[in-house]
Amino acid sequence: xxxxxxxxxxxxxxxxxxxxxxxxxxxxxxxxxxxxxxxxxxxxxxxxxxxxxxxxxxxxxxxxxxxxxxxxxxxxxxxxxxxxxxxxxxxxxxxxxxxxxxxxxxxxxxxxxxxxxxxxxxxxxxxxxxxxxxxxxxxxxxxxxxxxxxxxxxxxxxxxxxxxxxxxxxxxx
Amino acid sequence: xxxxxxxxxxxxxxxxxxxxxxxxxxxxxxxxxxxxxxxxxxxxxxxxxxxxxxxxxxxxxxxxxxxxxxxxxxxxxxxxxxxxxxxxxxxxxxxxxxxxxxxxxxxxxxxxxxxxxxxxxxxxxxxxxxxxxxxxxxxxxxxxxxxxxxxxxxxxxxxxxxxxxxxxxxxxxxxxxxxxxxxxxxxxxxxxxxxxxxxxxxxxxxxxxxxxxxxxxxxxxxxxxxxxxxxxxxxxxxxxxxxxxxxxxxxxxxxxxxxxxxxxxxxxxxxxx
Numbered sequence: 357x358x359x360x361x362x363x364x365x366x367x368x369x370x371x372x373x374x375x376x377x378x379x380x381x382x383x384x385x386x387x388x389x390x391x392x393x394x395x396x397x398x399x400x401x402x403x404x405x406x407x408x409x410x411x412x413x414x415x416x417x418x419x420x421x422x423x424x425x426x427x428x429x430x431x432x433x434x435x436x437x438x439x440x441x442x443x444x445x446x447x448x449x450x451x452x453x454x455x456x457x458x459x460x461x462x463x464x465x466x467x468x469x470x471x472x473x474x475x476x477x478x479x480x481x482x483x484x485x486x487x488x489x490x491x492x493x494x495x496x497x498x499x500x501x502x503x504x505x506x507x508x509x510x511x512x513x514x515x516x517x518x519x520x521x522x523x524x525x526x527x528x529x
Numbered sequence: 530x531x532x533x534x535x536x537x538x539x540x541x542x543x544x545x546x547x548x549x550x551x552x553x554x555x556x557x558x559x560x561x562x563x564x565x566x567x568x569x570x571x572x573x574x575x576x577x578x579x580x581x582x583x584x585x586x587x588x589x590x591x592x593x594x595x596x597x598x599x600x601x602x603x604x605x606x607x608x609x610x611x612x613x614x615x616x617x618x619x620x621x622x623x624x625x626x627x628x629x630x631x632x633x634x635x636x637x638x639x640x641x642x643x644x645x646x647x648x649x650x651x652x653x654x655x656x657x658x659x660x661x662x663x664x665x666x667x668x669x670x671x672x673x674x675x676x677x678x679x680x681x682x683x684x685x686x687x688x689x690x691x692x693x694x695x696x697x698x699x700x701x702x703x704x705x706x707x708x709x710x711x712x713x714x715x716x717x718x719x720x721x722x723x724x725x726x727x728x729x730x731x732x733x734x735x736x737x738x739x740x741x742x743x744x745x746x747x748x749x750x751x752x753x754x755x756x757x758x759x760x761x762x763x764x765x766x767x768x769x770x771x772x773x774x775x776x777x778x779x780x781x782x783x784x785x786x787x788x789x790x791x792x793x794x795x796x797x798x799x800x801x802x
Contacts, residue, residue, distance in 0.1 A: 410542040418549045432556030439549040443542070492557065495567045 360405055360461070368400045368420060376427030391502075391509040396517050397424055397434075398485045401442045402478060407460040410446055417442035430493070437489035441481055448480050466522035478518055479511075486511050597635075600781050603669060604633040607783065611746050631746050634659050634784040636666075639683070643690065643716050643777050650674060650686040654784060660684040665744040665785035671751050671774035672696065673782050675744055684784075688776060690716055698751055698770075699739040700730055706739040709751065709770065716776055719752065721768040726759050728766070736770045743790040 379394040401417050408416075421435030428434060449464065452473065458464070466474040490506045491497070537544065558568045612629045636654035654660050656679055666673040666686050674688035675696075687694050690711050698721055699706035707723035721736060734754045740747025756769040 411545055414542060414545050414549060418553075421553075431560035432553040433561070436550060436553030436557065439546060439553065443546045446542075495557075495564045496571075 393510045403463040441485040600635040632786040648690045655682040697739045701735040724766045
């Protein structure tokens with residue numbers, strides 16, 4: 357149990373630093389085509405142990421979001437999106453529950469629940485997260501086309517990175 | 530207290546989610562310039578419209594109050610106009626005996642009939658407000674009638690539109706005067722009788738109160754001449770006068786209090802005896 361908390365904390369800190377220091381600087385740009393942004397930090401919320409109290413999940417999301425905002429100097433946008441993602445996560449977990457149920461003490465990782473389950477889980481939440489994030493960033497649906505393009509391309513890039521990360525660190529991280 | 534705690538345990542996640550979102554959006558709007566601008570803009574588009582509506586509604590609800598104050602203001606102004614017709618031209622004389630002859634009491638018309646042969650108006654002002662029998666009643670555009678019976682809070686008015694109403698009227702600019710009576714069925718047309726046929730009247734002349742009764746002040750406009758003729762074998766005109774005021778949609782009137790009326794009547798009665 358303790359090791360699970362430690363693991364989660366270490367994972368969160370590392371991923372926040374990775375996002376803030378490395379992925380923030382990577383933006384694929386081809387002429388005017390600048391729709392690809394890499395966001396991997398939602399995985400922190402996705403990989404929280406299933407049993408984590410919902411109130412705690414949302415609070416963690418808020419804190420992590422604010423830390424990411426500190427790197428991006430976009431106060432509140434990431435936090436808002438991540439709180440939303442954490443809120444939705446519980447419904448998605450309930451929705452995707454396998455017949456055998458979950459081992460509630462564990463994180464819902466690829467190694468525990470299988471490739472296809474994790475892909476659909478991560479895809480749904482990443483897409484929701486990115487759509488919410490870009491909507492809030494634009495702050496007006498006048499820019500709906502840009503919001504959609506940003507969401508789609510960033511989603512493809514981010515989900516690739518996340519799946520790679522899960523395939524490489526198969527042992528629970 | 531226990532219930533509140535239970536509610537929080539049950540819906541805590543949702544509440545916390547909403548609280549965090551509110552915090553985030555407050556942060557976004559206050560700290561990011563672009564977002565703040567968009568927020569202000571959107572707010573002004575939707576809320577100014579809304580505020581206008583609310584203003585309109587509250588204005589509408591206050592109309593009664595405003596009407597009352599306007600009516601009082603009008604009464605005051607009419608005091609000034611009628612009691613001091615040309616104060617700016619005359620030399621100013623300070624005279625402690627100078628008396629304001631006419632005072633005006635605003636009153637709401639609370640009941641009226643228009644379409645009968647003998648119509649009556651009821652004013653929501655009675656003895657308490659200073660109303661007395663045989664007082665003139667005027668409106669902003671013209672005259673209305675004369676009070677007959679007065680109770681504590683109400684007074685009954687014989688309006689112009691009554692077969693027995695008789696108002697002494699003259700034509701502005703001329704010294705001829707006659708009686709204004711109601712013969713027509715239209716509530717806008719009165720008949721001016723007993724104006725001698727050598728009077729040089731024409732259509733469009735303005736009919737005003739003569740001031741020969743103690744009821745109305747002199748020179749209050751009543752209406753315009755729309756038609757006149759001389760009856761066969763008569764030496765007087767029969768003049769159709771169109772009223773300035775539409776008694777049909779009148780809701781406020783002023784009672785004319787002639788403070789010198791008693792004095793005048795006493796003097797006239799002395800002569801008669």
